[in-house]
Amino acid sequence: MIGYRFTKYDPSLENKKSSFDNLLKVFLQLLTISSGDVNEAISWMNELDRKYNLTDDNYGMGDFIDDLKKNNFIEQDESGLNFIPTSKSERTIRKQALEEIFGKLKQSMKGNHRTFISGHGDEPTSEKRQYLFGDLMEQIDMTDSIKNAQINHGIDEFNLTEDDLEVEERDYKTITSTVLMIDISHSMILYGEDRITPAKKVAMALSELITTKYPKDTLDIIVFGNDAWPITIKDLPYLEVGPYHTNTVAGLDLAGDILRRRKTNNKQIFMITDGKPTCLKEGPRYYKNSFGLDRKILNRTLDQAAKFRKMGIAITTFMIARDPYLHQFVREFTKINNGRAFYSSLSGLGDFIFEDYIRNRKKRIR
Secondary structure: OOOOOOOOOOHHHHHHHHHHHHHHHHHHHHHHHOOOOHHHHHHHHHHHHHHHOOOOOOOOHHHHHHHHHHOOOEEEOOOOOOEEEOHHHHHHHHHHHHHHHHOOOOHHHOOOOOOOOEEEEEEEEEEEEEOOOOOOHHHEOHHHHHHHHHHHHOOOOOOOOHHHOEEEEEEOOOOEEEEEEEEOOHHHHHHHOOOHHHHHHHHHHHHHHHHHHOOOOEEEEEEEOOOEEEEOHHHHHHOOOOOOOOOHHHHHHHHHHHHHHOOOOEEEEEEEEOOOOOEEEEOOEEEEOOOOOOHHHHHHHHHHHHHHHHHOOEEEEEEOOOOHHHHHHHHHHHHHHOOEEEEOOOOOHHHHHHHHHHHHHOOOOO
16 A cells, blocks of 8 residues: 655755745835835835845845745846846735735725615625515516415416516625825935835835725826826836926826716825925916915815815825925815825825725715
8 A cells, every 4th residue: 555655855845935924025115215226126125135135044035035036026128238137026026015004904894894884786686675676677676576476366377467566675785996196206315205105005005905805896097397297006006206396287187087977976086295295287388386385286285185176086185294384285285175185104104095085985085
């Protein structure tokens, strides 16, 4: 009789795997900060290794780079001189961002987040009721309806009336269209504070949450500086701040164009910014004032807040600057829009956005 055959257990392989996983987390963080520059991220890792002994004699930084290539996290570009991240790296960064930012929140906050409204949803329940005008045909429980017809009219001659029909109750699940606006003006890295990296992480985590847990929802991501333009999810790790002013009006205009094309009832805008509009585009030229809250620019921005209020679209502003006079502007903008504002530290940004997104899915925004 042939018994069980076991392979030889080699603890060094487990140590190697553990070392790679731990280093990979650091590498992906640095890859996000470096906007996808693999060479720069590896250079930082070498510096950290020299300072904090990330590796040892059994597993060195050269082994880690070889494993990155072997596991398809990086590849060489067309010139063969530089490494670039792969799509696997992008997916892993988004997943890691979701776990980092949202993983610490209560388990009870996760799920399908149904509303308490009965309607034309897609989640049947065990409850039944009599047919009402406007119910969909697919909601009718034919077995119970035929049984009612036999009870009410006898079995000699089949007769089915409206009073015999029973329908299945269904939970109404909201479908939400969200536009996430990210400020990439130069002020997002001023004063030695990196505000763009937390913004990128939040965007990646939110996109991963929606695509995996709420696939019927839509998320569009736009960035705004002197102008505004849409970006894709795969562009997020490579997002960089530019030498731009802050044209909030252009960002809101683009967000409005996108949401007008969406057929959902629930529409919302999340805006991550340091709160100081400094630019307008007037025809081919830009009107700029980076020194303060220019009344001409502010009035145009506040007009946008009023316009979205009439459209029934709430704007939630996540303010990541501490200046009191900027807070005052955000409060005025929020009051006109009837939206919401969060004055968040960089570390708490993800918690705020996640909680607000989940809460908004539970109600209809009109």
